[in-house]
Amino acid sequence: MNRREAISRVAWIMGGTIIGAELFADLACTPRAEKVNDLFDADQVAFMDEIAETILPETSTPGAKAAKVGSFMAVMVKDCYKKEDQQVFLKGLSELDDACKKANGKKFMECNANQRTALLTKLDKEQREYQKKKKEEDPNHYFTMMKQLTLLGFFTSEVGATKALRYVAIPGRFDGCAPYKKGDRAWAT
Numbered sequence: 001m002n003r004r005e006a007i008s009r010v011a012w013i014m015g016g017t018i019i020g021a022e023l024f025a026d027l028a029c030t031p032r033a034e035k036v037n038d039l040f041d042a043d044q045v046a047f048m049d050e051i052a053e054t055i056l057p058e059t060s061t062p063g064a065k066a067a068k069v070g071s072f073m074a075v076m077v078k079d080c081y082k083k084e085d086q087q088v089f090l091k092g093l094s095e096l097d098d099a100c101k102k103a104n105g106k107k108f109m110e111c112n113a114n115q116r117t118a119l120l121t122k123l124d125k126e127q128r129e130y131q132k133k134k135k136e137e138d139p140n141h142y143f144t145m146m147k148q149l150t151l152l153g154f155f156t157s158e159v160g161a162t163k164a165l166r167y168v169a170i171p172g173r174f175d176g177c178a179p180y181k182k183g184d185r186a187w188a189t
Contacts, residue, residue: 039086040074044093048073050109051096052150054116061164064154072153073146084139092142096123161188 034042049070056064077089096119100108103122104115111119120143127141134141154160161167165188178187 037074037078039078039090045070045074047093047097047109048146050116051120051146052153054113054120055147055150056154057113062159064150067154067157067159069150069153069157072157073149076149076153077145081145085145088139088142089145092146095142096146099123155188 040048047070049065049068052064052069052073056069058066077086081089097108099122100106100111100115100119103119104111108116108119123143124147127143127147130141131144155165164185166185167188
């Protein structure tokens with residue numbers, strides 16, 4: 001090993017030590033929620049899971065949280081929504097929490113199931129009125145987006161398709177006159 005090579009290696013070791021220590025201090029000392037994607041962090045995904053679970057709660061079948069609908073919402077909003085709709089959705093999360101604080105004196109995540117249901121019922125009524133009066137160029141109401149994503153995420157998930165709907169992996173031939181008994185679940189396939 002010559003002198004030049006030795007100096008180069010020492011420089012790499014020292015640089016790695018300094019950069020590594022700085023990186024460790026930055027990551028270890030700064031508490032922040034883990035980012036799921038560019039728009040959402042883990043706390044927001046958990047919040048969306050709770051909203052979805054209030055819309056589709058667990059009964060004799062699993063609820064929206066079991067289908068991880070919050071994660072689905074995060075991906076769909078990030079990958080499929082226009083920038084304007086993304087902003088409406090993000091602002092809507094804050095507005096929903098603010099409305100909950102105003103109505104119940106605490107955040108949505110701190111409320112019980114009855115308080116959550118009452119708030120979302122009120123928001124559902126509000127979004128229906130908004131949709132009736134909105135012009136074509138106006139953005140959708142944030143709660144409309146949340147409801148649509150909840151239903152889409154749940155019923156296209158494995159949990160929703162196999163536990164809430166009837167599912168046959170290989171349906172076979174088409175039968176347009178399948179027997180139906182009152183109370184039967186809809187078909188997923």
